[in-house]
Amino acid sequence: MAHVLEIRDLNKNFGAIQVSRNINLTLEKGARHALIGPNGAGKTTLVNLITGALTGTSGQILLNGEDVTKLPQAARTRRGMARTFQINQLFRGLTVIENVYLAIAERTGASNRLWRAAGAERAVIAEALQHLDSLGLGEDAGKSVNELPYGRQRLIEIAIALAQRPRLLLLDEPAAGVPSSESHLILDVIGRLDPDIAVLIIEHDMDVVFRFAKEITVLVAGAILTKGTPQQIAKDEQVRAVYLGQDHHEVAP
């Protein structure tokens, strides 16, 4: 069976600067893969390359065996890929339910209807409520996103991605900026994700990484330093030297 995600010899240059170098990575169905590395290692760049927000200089990206290297972001998304952002990218002026509604309407094609009331799309609204309920956001459906505390806003970030019904989910530091008193909310949700979804998570918090991931890739200066199980990575001297030995809890720009 084809890999959910396969990256082959991917490179990305910004002028003379190589931000991604010879990246090779595969994710299987149900994968729980963490991507770690110091600030500026190119983790978010890699996510942007996978989604198509950026185009690689060379190399290939395959989703479920299909080469999507030249496809734009919307086309890749339709093939079952969703992402969350390190810094919230929500529809801030809208209500919580509308945030999720939009993702469902784009997935089902309802968003192309001009002559029907948005409120008459009962199926979309019912599904949006289901997603919110499953993340414990049901009570907030009618509230404006702006009114919610940051931790709950981070959950909406995930709710939108799940409403896309992805087979591949890219989580870019899902707990970033969330006070520790609320971070268990995010971790619970990540722990309960559908086991069929392949998940790639970028995370700085080693507790989260070691609890959640079955595989870890360490990225340093745009290149993969090493890959392995959490046990292997924890023992790796090289990784200790460049990463684990230092304190890395600040948020990357």
Added chain:
Amino acid sequence: MAESNTVRDDKAAASSLSGRGVDFLLNRHRFKPAEALPWILAIAVYFFLPDRLTFGSQVLIMVLFALSLDLILGYAGIVTLGHAAFFGLGAYTVGLLVIRAGWNEPISSLFAAAAVAALAGFVSGWVLLRYRGFTLLMLTLATAVLLMELGNLRSDITGGYDGLPGMVIAPLFGVFEYDLYGKTNYLYTLAVLFVVFMIVRRIVYSPFGEALTGIRENVRRMHAIGAPVHRHLVVAYTIAAAIAGVAGALNAQTNAYVTLGVFEFERSAAVMVILILGGTGRLYGAFVGAVIYMVLEDDLAKWSPEFWQFGVGLLLVVTVLFARRGLLGLFEDIGRYISKKRAS
């Protein structure tokens, strides 16, 4: 049978969805009593200010023009300074049909104007809507200027800045003559505005309209959820262009006169000022803004022909500083404040 089942399913779904705090979304498209107010006022003007109906028609046309801008600026968040291009194309479609082709039936002319403007909106939108912000602002501005210069170059056809004089519009439905006091024209303009408003209202409350607000609120996220952002924008821009074309056509029919002035930058700027004054992204902002702007312009210009723009400018500055959501937004806030006071 099948149909009654569907109805029952819908009702069942509706009852399970109510009480979940999403009623605002379920009922947003339903008409509220207050929505009758602008139309009642517009009809009242017909009966109580019969000597101001020509001016009244001009106001209604500006409402229509501002409404078309609201669809793209207020809902989709596209900032344009060249919206007069479509207004002008609509006006010239009517003018050239009458003068060069002898076609003077008013309603079919409106459709022709809408079609020409829509085509221009589609083509220019397809190219320009890949850009955003300042770049888009300049490109839309340049488009309108280019159209004006094109009209100037071929002034043998367009009449240039002297315009196309002597347009005679045929009676409406072949029966109602355009009278000196503009009675027929006022009702005709009001009817067209009503029909177009209902269409725009329907669109902004549709899932497509919701997607437009998504683009306005966060275009990056729209891309990430797989939205065809460019296609959504081009559709909205084409519709807005068609409506602006209808506004221009009505303007040409009301004045029985078209000059290249219809393309002027001042018109693109004025319609944006109107929308900001009234409040963007709220349908009725176009009504409030157009009435205030046009009345102010009329009165201040009589009072001080040289400095009337100062008054409009001052009002705009005050609005932007103290009522960022426009006058309609301000009224809403005041209403909410009062009802809160009453509740406590």
